[in-house]
Amino acid sequence: MSRRSSRSSTMDQGEFILECKAAYLSMFDSIKEKIESQDSLLEALQQTGRNPSVKVLKKYWTNDTDELSFDDFVDICRKEPVTTSDDLMKAFRKIDINGDGYISLEELHKILTSKGEKKSKSEVKTMIDEVDENRDGRLDYKEEPVLRYSEFCKMVMSTTEESKKMQRKMMERKEKKKKQEIERRGDVSGSQVSVRSTASSVKNQEKSASQANIESGNRIGTPSGSRKSSLLSIDDLPRPSPRVKKDKSRQSSVSRSHKLDEPKNLREWTHTKSKGSFFMEDGSLICHQYDFNLPDDSKIWITMQPQKASRGMDSNPVDTSVFILRDRPDEDGNLLVAFTEHRDGRGKYGVSCDLSAGKYYIMPYTTGCRFKSRKSESEKEAKLVSQDKGGKYVITKAFRKVLEDIFDYSDLDGNGFMSRKEFNLFNIRTSGEEVADEEWQVVEDRIDLEDGEITKAGFLQLNELEAEDSEGDTEDLWTTLVSMGYNKQLIMDQACPFQLDVYTEDCDDAELDVVRVDSYPTYPGDLSFDDIISKSFIKHGEISRVKGMKDLCMYTYKNDGWASLVLDNKSHTRVRVELDCSRSENVISNHDSLQRTLRVDPGSTLIAYHLMPEDEDRDWQVKCTETIR
Structure with missing residues (x-):
């Protein structure tokens, strides 16, 4: 049996990862920090008693390597065996080049720098003094080779074990201090990452891991028979790394629990609101967009949630988030201020932030996972118009109900009337033209208005x-219905109405103004809206470098409702990447297939996928494997 297989069979997996973690934390403050040089990798491995050669180091730190994560470190430790007494003896004999049977302080320091825990010359001298009986400052392994060797190696190995014990104690102190800080803050709600599926994936990777390692669904325990609670949380477990095996996918699990923490004194804040809708047109997203004018500095709270049509969308809510943009870039060139990431169980997303006085854009957004272009249209067409007994053309009861809903969605301020501005936005959406003065005059002449607004x-x-003017011809009526997102069965499947609420704590006269219903504009610096949200997902997501590409990274962003995968190509060449998310669990995406090939232009970012749970009542997991083509 090899040393590697022997060790993996005798060391409990939980203890193995704890040992790696303790060594890592002896060099870094957190396992989230990265190893940024080959020397740091060597030192970290030496902390675990591993002493790789230069050749071995280069296997893990190639010319394309910029950094390694804790996960990568654990994978390397799993592959590389711990240095044994035999290894030390081979090095001991090898360095005695002249074969005189002695090793000096300089020679021994060289051994312990390349094989064994890294030590200073003074530490090496102290070790020599303890086994150097004749006090000549040299180790003699020829006169009593077995005894001398065993004594010396026992001392080296003992020192390494003592070092590991000290690392464990240091880790315990750090974890205890961290726990006390969390308890003081009251932040004990726990992670929203699903532990059931993550623990399962680790178990599948390590068949020899004991079932006793899983405690309470979110802790890896100590060896069987020990009652000591573990210091290793589920967040410390290594995720599959693309550096290790090409076929291992990136995995991320998300809990179904949601919590939206709105300000406690919200009733005292000034409230303004507006309705709006998303529309799908030729595969492109169109929506109401807003200017937000804030005369005074203030803390704000913004929420957005979908509104269910009387005949439309299924029971699972369409995700409706909000991005807050500046009207001009800040000193760092950023337009994005904040966006909604947290939601409640009913689909309402919210965000709180402090804003300086000024003008902002409020841009609604949906991932498209539940809101897509229809694949087919029913041949059967609902009846819109009929003739009464006198031969007059009248609208049907079903059509009337839909028109009442359309009126409610178009009454953006919710006051029960449609102002000229609201009617103008409705007309732009349905005909592509604004309402001219003469056209508004026709409206005033033909129907009764109330305070200048349409009832x-x-x-x-x-x-x-x-309907009467067209003598029953419904072509223009269907144009209106299709533009508002209805199909031939009068079911809304290409629109999603939403409610937008804005609260300000320190400003009483903030203005929320609907300025357009259109596709997203281009922003200063020729930035598209996709560019802006890509950068936000990169900033808040987890990075993983795509294997085989130094300048191509994948970012995984997760919030309470969905996960987004973003490719960032910093190279000077176009890259073709095949993504496979088919092994994900309980997910739907914004694309018809969970496998697709993308072309990423040089110096560009690209949102590859949005994914969210198909069933909101179950945990869901994202698994993605990428291959360079």
Whole structure:
């Protein structure tokens, strides 16, 4: 049996990772810190009693390597055996080049720098003095080779074990201090990362791991028979690394629990609101967009949630998030201020932030996982118009109900009336044209207005007049319905209405103004909206370098509702990447297939996938494997 297989069979997996963690934390403050040089990798491995040669180091630290994570470190430790007494003896004999049977302080220091825990010359001299009986400052392994060797190696190995014990104690102190700080803050709600599936993936990777290692679903325990609680949380477990095996996928699990923490004194804040809708048009997203004018510095709270149509979308809510942008870049060139990441169980997303006085853009967004272009249209067409006994054309009951809903969605301020501005936005959406003065005059002449605004009854009357004027021809009526997201069965499947609420704590006269219903514009610096949100996902996501590409990274961003995968190509060449997310569990995506090949232009970022749970009541897991083509 090899030393490697022997060790893996005798060391409990939980203890193995604890040992790696303790060694890592002897050099870094957190396992989230990266190893950024080959020398640091060597030192970290030496802390675990591993002493790789230069050749072995180069296997893990190649010319394309910029950094290694704790996960990578654990994988290396799993592959490379711990240095044994035999290894030390071979090095001991090898360095005695002249074969005189003696090793000086300089020679021994060289051994212990390359084989064994790294030590200073003074530490090496102290070790020599303890076994150098004749006090000549040299070790003699010829006169009593077995005894001398055993005594010396026992001392080296004992020192290494003592060092490991000290590392464990240091780690315990750090973990205890961290736990006390969390308890003082009251931050004991726990991680939102699903531990059930993560623990399962680790178990599948390590068949010899004991079932006793899993405690309470979120802790890896100490060896069987020990009652001591573990210091290793589920967050410390190594995720599959692309550096180790090409076929290992990146995995991420997300819990289904959601919590939206709104300000406790929200009733005292000033509240302004607006309705809006997402529309799908030729595969592109169109939506209401807003200017937000803030006269005074203030803390704000913004929420957004979908509104269910009377006949439309399924029971799972469409994700409806908000991005807050500056009207001009800040000193660092950033436009994005904040965006909604947290949600409650009903699909409402929220964000709180402090804003300086000024003008901002509020941009609604949906990932498209539950809101896509329809694949087919029913041949059967609902009836919109009929004739009464007198031969007059009137709208049907079903069509009337849909028009009432459309009026409610178009009444953006929710006051029960449609102002000229709201009617203008409705007309732009349905006909592509603004309402000119003469056209508004026709509206005023044909229906009764209330305080200059259209009532719901007046809106229905306008459509009845249109049906009568066209003598029952419904082409223009269907144009309106299709533009508002309805299919031939009068079911809303290409639109998603939403409610936007903005609260300000220190400003009483903030203004939320609907300025357009259109696709996203281009922003200063020729930035598209996709560019802006890509950068935000990169900033808040977890990075992993794509194997075989030094300048191509994958970022995985997760929030309460969805996960996004972003490719960032910093190279000077176009890259073709094949992504396979088919092994993900309980997910739907913004694309029809969970396998696709993308071309990423040089110096560009690309949102590869949005994914979210298919069933909101179950945990879900994202697994993605990428291959360079």
